[in-house]
Amino acid sequence: MTSTIVCFLLLFISRIVLGVATPPHIVLIVVDDLGWNDVGYNNPVLNTPTIDRLAGNGVKLLNYYVANHCVPSRNMLMTGRHAIHLGLGSGVIGYHPRGLPLDETTLGEKLKTAGYSTHIIGKWHCGFFSDRYLPHNRGFDTFFGYLGPGIDHYTYIERNMPNLRKNDVCVVSQYGGNFSTFVYATEGVDIINAHDQSKPLFLYLSFALVHAPLQAPESYVKQYETTILNEDRRIFAGMTSCVDEAIANITHALERNDMLKNSVIVFTSDNGGAIANSAGNNWPLRGGKGSNWEGGVRAVAFVYSDLLPQESRGTENTGLMHITDWFPTLVKLAGGNPYGKKKLYGVDQWNMILGLDKSHRGDVLITLESTTHANIHYKTGLFVNNAFDITTTAAIKMGKWKLLTGSPGFTYDNYWFNSDQQAIEDPDYDVRRLVRLYNLDEDPNETTEISDQHHDIVIKMLAKLHKYTREIVPEQSKTEPRIDFDKMGQCLGPWV
The missing domain is CATH 3.30.1120.10 (Arylsulfatase, C-terminal domain)
Structure with missing residues (x-):
């Protein structure tokens, strides 16, 4: 029996287990710099009822690894390939001629080929020095968000440049002054409401929070005034509650549009909580963002879906998993072919998540x-x-x-x-x-x-x-070329 036939048979069996004949909608949620101890189900001081409910009725992934900072994590997530194969194992994208290599295939491209409508909201961070690296030129139908590592959550300013785009249009003047998390959630709700349900939806919702700067509306911070004494940590907690409410708005929109019952929601952090320049917390894990201790690289993650079999709901899965595994797992679940000319580091873990198999990783x-x-x-x-x-x-x-x-x-x-x-x-x-x-x-x-x-x-x-x-690709250049800010126009963006 050929490997192709085996793949289709396994997909068919998974669809039978899920009780679904058509590809599910996929919502991939990434929270920036969220630590192990920064969700309510690991730390009851934090008020994250939606995250807790989804995780409690889904599958928590307790042995799940990412990179220690966002560049390798996000580029691995988008390709299923390890950072050592992308030349992005260390450092930031910054104002360097660095980005996800153009000969790599993105998750958006694979799902688009499989018939999905594909949308990204929030943080990209896979390169922007040339317009060819922008997400809406790499498999996503639409892009609403920012290109660099972090922004002010109200002004959308990075390095004195506005940084909020709708595809190629700078929209800072339209949204400036509004808190980013709720702006992104509103955009997500609008996409869901307008979605043509003859096609499956892929929504990549990549929040700017809980990355620095520490900012949150006062009402979200105030709820912690008697339970958290540290002021920075109190603001950070308010940020987590904002993210939780935004996720609630997304799930409610899916439900109103009769899409939730045929959706798979994946939730992950890109790395551990940032302790040095923020107020993330990874207790009882050691270390944090930027380190290879568990607090830097073992991330909070879960899968929620009404399609999960009853016996897997509310479980804690200890199978070994890596952030690259989402690429083949989701593409196969969508009915697509994740494989191409380049070898993936990621492996399909869907049957492990369902509880039907052990991890395919040693x-x-x-x-x-x-x-x-x-x-x-x-x-x-x-x-x-x-x-x-x-x-x-x-x-x-x-x-x-x-x-x-x-x-x-x-x-x-x-x-x-x-x-x-x-x-x-x-x-x-x-x-x-x-x-x-x-x-x-x-x-x-x-x-x-x-x-x-x-x-x-x-x-x-x-x-x-x-x-x-022996497999390492040389690190991409970290030499800053002469940057022509005038070529960027109104917003931070391509300059060559």
């Missing part, structure tokens, strides 16, 4: 930053003769084991931050150590480093990292 390459090296040396000399350069910033998980090399990459590597944002020092942390091993089944919070006790495991994992180094 390991996850979390980070491999070939151009980032620690400038310190592990004094005992263990592992230094291995083929893999242990000064390289890298992280990999294989089964229950997680290995870190080089610098974990966090400003506060020797601390945890509890729910009250208080720092808890790790007295055993050794900044000179270049190889760190943890048993996450027994020690999910990375409290006890055990590489000295498991040399065989470390050597095996270093060999795996070395194998991945």
